[in-house]
Amino acid sequence: MRIATWNVNSLKARLPRVEAWIAEAAPDVLCIQETKLTDAKFPAEAFSALGYEAVHHGQGQWNGVAIISRVGVDDVATGFGALPDPYEGEARLIAATCGGVRFVDVYVPNGREVDTDHYVRKLEWLATLREWLQSTAAPGDPLVLLGDFNVAPEDRDVWSIDAFAGLTHVTDPERAAISSLCDWGLTDAFRRVDDADGRFTFWDYRNGDFHKGRGMRIDYLLVTDPVLERVESATIDRDARKGEKPSDHAPVVVELRD
DNA sequence: ATGGTAGCGCTGCTA
Numbered sequence: 001m002r003i004a005t006w007n008v009n010s011l012k013a014r015l016p017r018v019e020a021w022i023a024e025a026a027p028d029v030l031c032i033q034e035t036k037l038t039d040a041k042f043p044a045e046a047f048s049a050l051g052y053e054a055v056h057h058g059q060g061q062w063n064g065v066a067i068i069s070r071v072g073v074d075d076v077a078t079g080f081g082a083l084p085d086p087y088e089g090e091a092r093l094i095a096a097t098c099g100g101v102r103f104v105d106v107y108v109p110n111g112r113e114v115d116t117d118h119y120v121r122k123l124e125w126l127a128t129l130r131e132w133l134q135s136t137a138a139p140g141d142p143l144v145l146l147g148d149f150n151v152a153p154e155d156r157d158v159w160s161i162d163a164f165a166g167l168t169h170v171t172d173p174e175r176a177a178i179s180s181l182c183d184w185g186l187t188d189a190f191r192r193v194d195d196a197d198g199r200f201t202f203w204d205y206r207n208g209d210f211h212k213g214r215g216m217r218i219d220y221l222l223v224t225d226p227v228l229e230r231v232e233s234a235t236i237d238r239d240a241r242k243g244e245k246p247s248d249h250a251p252v253v254v255e256l257r258d
Numbered sequence: 259a260t261g262g263t264a265g266c267g268c269t270g271c272t273a
Contacts, residue, residue, distance in 0.1 A: 205262095
């Protein structure tokens with residue numbers, strides 16, 4: 001089974017690129033973030049034309065997450081259920097079971113600047129995610145928590161740690177929140193098979209960052225042990241960041257043995 | 259080169 005995560009930065013602006021990528025990469029399950037659409041405007045028929053079922057959780061203008069699958073979409077859930085959401089009203093989580101694996105697709109809040117209200121609520125959102133996970137799933141389940149985490153787990157996951165001094169995405173509390181998720185029973189599937197530096201999934205549109213190699217690895221797939229033992233390969237599709245109207249993120253693809 | 263990009267939606271916010 002081939003699974004992928006991709007922050008598309010507006011599905012309206014990116015639909016032609018997403019359709020082309022699906023046709024070429026042929027994922028079984030693609031989880032996307034930042035659709036920036038209402039549910040009413042989600043182009044489900046574009047995906048059914050390619051042989052995929054899709055479920056979407058959106059609000060319009062900002063955020064929005066979707067799961068696109070050709071191996072079924074069952075038991076769909078959105079948001080944190082009964083738990084209070086520090087970003088109430090923002091569409092940042094959708095979960096579904098596809099091909100026997102539970103997928104939890106997240107768009108973690110950016111946090112803007114350290115020690116602001118947004119940053120504090122980002123940490124609370126991640127703590128809530130851990131609590132929600134613990135109350136709705138077990139580490140022995142085949143599960144993938146994937147998406148745009150807006151946290152670079154290690155110094156080598158940014159192009160220059162010095163350039164990030166005092167900024168969000170690399171602070172100890174943010175990294176501790178990701179570690180806490182992993183402590184529950186998750187492992188970074190990409191790092192399991194690729195230990196190299198300079199592996200990035202996001203490059204800011206500004207300053208020509210992509211062409212200068214100034215990126216960050218903030219999109220990943222955290223998997224439980226039953227999925228980890230099936231991981232065959234993990235790649236970042238940098239080509240998807242090139243060409244006409246690219247997203248500022250590249251897709252991350254993980255191949256699982258059957 | 260002391261500014262640069264992109265998307266949303268129409269003024270300035272978000273990333």
